[in-house]
């Protein structure tokens with residue numbers, strides 16, 4: 001239950017004023033991450049009012065605000081989000097459909113029995129396999145997918161058949177669409193996808209279909225680009241330009257040298273870059289990519305070296321105008 005009743009308007013305004021002078025960013029690295037200490041120093045010691053939770057939403061014991069976990073799941077992507085309104089989301093499931101896999105263990109520890117919003121960025125096994133576990137073991141409210149059919153695999157059809165049989169609401173958003181993840185002040189916008197049916201076995205073509213979303217909350221923003229490569233990056237820069245600017249970047253394609261192009265990075269200008277990567281034979285992450293990311297001033301975190309990383313935004317301050325656009 002919510003033990004902290006909503007603060008009075010006056011008190012909330014006072015808290016907001018303090019917060020606005022400090023950073024609203026709060027980083028809680030799960031493992032080693034030396035440079036985050038400076039940001040942790042900005043966490044104010046104030047009582048935190050919890051956001052009201054909708055009656056039908058999943059309730060967690062997590063801190064209020066937005067909590068994003070870049071999970072260490074080996075070679076693959078899986079990002080879990082606790083939303084300000086008490087709901088939750090999962091972007092990709094990583095490479096294991098095992099009930100003893102890293103994603104399953106994380107969700108078990110979190111006592112997650114329902115996920116409100118699940119995203120499959122694109123139909124490669126290192127992204128969809130874990131979702132086969134999720135749809136088998138956990139109630140899912142809504143599913144966001146592309147219409148890219150990976151003809152080199154059958155697992156994507158298996159997953160989609162599973163979703164259809166369960167009758168889960170499925171959406172195929174297009175670039176430019178806004179997605180609603182419930183009340184609570186969260187913005188979700190789509191920058192890349194393949195909403196029309198297309199078939200391919202070509203890895204690059206499939207990667208460049210990655211359902212790409214930007215999540216904004218308070219004055220923080222996060223861009224999740226799946227396995228986008230330079231083609232998709234160039235498309236997004238041409239169409240959306242400065243709208244791509246984000247504080248946090250989930251680095252494209254596990255740090256592949258064919259992603260994270262200079263022009264894209266100079267448009268996004270991330271402060272923090274999270275690479276989801278494990279043991280692999282592709283040379284991920286490439287030093288050339290890491291160098292380009294660092295060249296725009298971002299700190300780089302790797303799930304293989306640093307473990308699961310958490311990025312949180314306190315839900316304390318009143319909404320503010322986007323800065324530095």
Ligand SMILES: [Zn+2]
Nearest residue numbers: 076124126227
């Ligand atoms: Zn991948």
